[in-house]
Amino acid sequence: MAAYKMYIGGEWAGAETGFETLNPATEKPIAYFPSGDAGHVDMAVGAARDALPKWSRLPPPKRGIILQKAAEILKSEKERLGRLVSTEMGKVLPEALGDVQEAIDTFEYFAAEGRRLYGNTTTSELRDKFCMTIRRPVGVVGLITPWNFPTAIPAWKLAPALICGNTVVFKPSSDTPLCAYEILKVLIRAGVPPGVVNFVTGPASSVGEAIVKHPGIEGLSFTGSKATGEWITKNAGLKKVGLELGGKNPIIVMDDAKLDLAVEGILWGAFGTTGQRCTATSRVIAHRKIKQKLLSALVTKARMLRLGPGIEKTSDVGPLINKAAQEKVNKYVGIGIAEGAKLLCGGNKPAGKGFFFKPTIFDGVTPDMRIAREEIFGPVLSVLEFDRLDDAIDIANSVEYGLSSSIYTGDVNNAFKAIERIEAGITYVNSSTIGAEVHLPFGGVKGTGHTREAGILGLDEFSNTKTVYVDYSGKLQKAQIDSD
Ligand code: UN1
Secondary structure, eight states: OEEOOEEETTEEEOOSOEEEEEETTTTEEEEEEEOOOHHHHHHHHHHHHHHHHHHHHSOHHHHHHHHHHHHHHHHHTHHHHHHHHHHHHOOOHHHHHHHHHHHHHHHHHHHHHTTTOOOOEEOOSSTTEEEEEEEEEOOEEEEEOOSSSTTHHHHHHHHHHHHTTOEEEEEOOTTSHHHHHHHHHHHHHHTOOTTTEEEOOSOIIIIIHHHHHOTTOOEEEEESOHHHHHHHHHHSTTOEEEEEOOOOEEEEEOTTSOHHHHHHHHHHHHHGGGGOSTTOEEEEEEEHHHHHHHHHHHHHHHHHOOBOOTTSTTOSBOOOSSHHHHHHHHHHHHHHHHHTOEEEEOOSOOSSSSSOOOOEEEESOOTTSHHHHSOOOSSEEEEEEESSHHHHHHHHTTSSOOSOOEEEOSOHHHHHHHHHHSOSSOOEESSOSOOOOTTSOEEOSGGGOSOEESTTTHHHHTEEEEEEEEEOSSSOOOTTTOOO
């Protein structure tokens, strides 16, 4: 099995101990990585700090050329990396290739921002005075990324961080360090100078904690669970913190919806990526009149989904990421049954190796049940019922999360009511809750956190706005006081 290293200040670095990353479909180890510690984080912060003046002064279009090169390298390696994503993370190959494509799109999008990075110009209330805003880098930023989009989410964070002129300490999830390492290698090949991106692998309890608390880090960006997000908020001091936390994303299906379309969207949202997206559809809120029809189509089709290693063409649904995830999903099935929900299909793992779990649908779910409120992060769908759109929206809003949401309806009035009133960062109309595009802002409200990544607003997480006043009157002018 190949052993890999960390990358600090342009040098490869090992550690005394290490860990293995597994193929979740076979449970076989695929790579060995060092378990870094607070000392490695400290070295990485030092290297990032040293590299900051030069990198932040490089003209942004020149930083953009490097990011564009990274996109080109990724394109030429898409097939190989897609297969790696599928092997290390488990998702089916078309989705794994989509993950890499999302990384490519992100590097391209932010590369081009090197020639924009717009601020605003505006008027002054005084004569002979010019007012504008510019973007400045945050400084050294810590990026802590999850395993579910093992190339796309690192790209979501690295690309805007770099184009804005920050230097980086990057800690990937210990479930998918090899995918992250490949992104690092692409950046090195593209010409990112030593010290600009530092790569530290190891446990959250040492590496993650050291990044969150390090006084030399000015900005943090984290995607993961709400509990960890809350811990970061309490421990990060006054750092600029970006958080993308969980979801309990609903699809509302009206009685005027195209049911076939809704069924496809629900299956894709609930069981795509084996339900392991923060945007996954985990609740269907169905109009009473069409619920039975919708459910019977859903259950028939969910039963037909073929479980198997993501890499195989015949697989529709890959494994969960690890044993703990499989146990968590199984625990929630037990909770759902104990709460009185009706299990319609799935509900257990198939025999054999791999962290698989059968696509699971619960009917008779009420808004107070834990399976209607808590993020399961697996292939478990809870179906609730309503009579009036107002009630559906109240149910949609009755959870602590607010990331993605959707409504299937043929009536434009219903669609706009949902767009206005669902408490979420994203609302889809006649489409599933997953599938965000990189040039639009992505993020949530409430317990999901309020950061926006991707799109033009993704720059805000990694830059500070500076306000600039240029007074060319040659005299002292006083805002709010001088009247002429
Ligand atoms: C996530 O699950 O953390 O919209 C991000 C989507 C993907 C991104 C999901 N493009 O589902």
